[in-house]
Amino acid sequence: MHESLTIALLQARESAMGFFRPVLKEHNLTEQQWRIIRVLADKRSIDFHELAQKSCILRPSLTGILIRMERDELICRLKPISDQRKLFVSLSANGQSLYDKIQPKIEEGYQLLEQKFSTEKLQRLSGLLKELIALNLDDIEQSEK
Numbered sequence: 001m002h003e004s005l006t007i008a009l010l011q012a013r014e015s016a017m018g019f020f021r022p023v024l025k026e027h028n029l030t031e032q033q034w035r036i037i038r039v040l041a042d043k044r045s046i047d048f049h050e051l052a053q054k055s056c057i058l059r060p061s062l063t064g065i066l067i068r069m070e071r072d073e074l075i076c077r078l079k080p081i082s083d084q085r086k087l088f089v090s091l092s093a094n095g096q097s098l099y100d101k102i103q104p105k106i107e108e109g110y111q112l113l114e115q116k117f118s119t120e121k122l123q124r125l126s127g128l129l130k131e132l133i134a135l136n137l138d139d140i141e142q143s144e145k
Contacts, residue, residue, distance in 0.1 A: 019109035027102055032057055032065050033074070034102075040075065040091040041099045048087040074098065 017031065024034050035055040040046065048066075052059045066089060069075045074095035078088045091099065114122055 016113065019113045020106055023102060023105040023109065027098065029098075029102075030065075032061070033069060036062075036065065036069065036089075037074065037091065037095055037099050040089065040095065041103075045078070045088050045090040048089060051089050069095075 020034075021031070024031060029037070032055070035057065036051065039051060039054045046054070048062070049059070051057075052062045055062070057065065066075060066077060070077055072094075073092055076090050076092050078090065080086055080088070117125075
């Protein structure tokens, strides 16, 4: 059982993404690009490191993705004059417009998923996943002390 947990989580992710991939493909977005857009839609401007953490994208990969997204005018990358080591990222007007266009279709995917799986099961699953994620965060916080 222990060895199969991570595989089951990956398989569940693949199953869930089946409800959203067609929408992303229709708009020529990768899953990683959508995660970035989704995070930035909630926070107007975010530090590069926080964006990597919230979007679950490793920092070296994130750099390349952001370069392409900036080229496609979906995001803006900003370096504060006071600290050139920092990098902040925000959605551009085009990125916000794309989010506004896609989000209702993504919501339809969630509704379909909820119909097929049930609201109660999704809420229970979400709660259990949050607990599992919190275990890792608690361990990281303890090791940093």
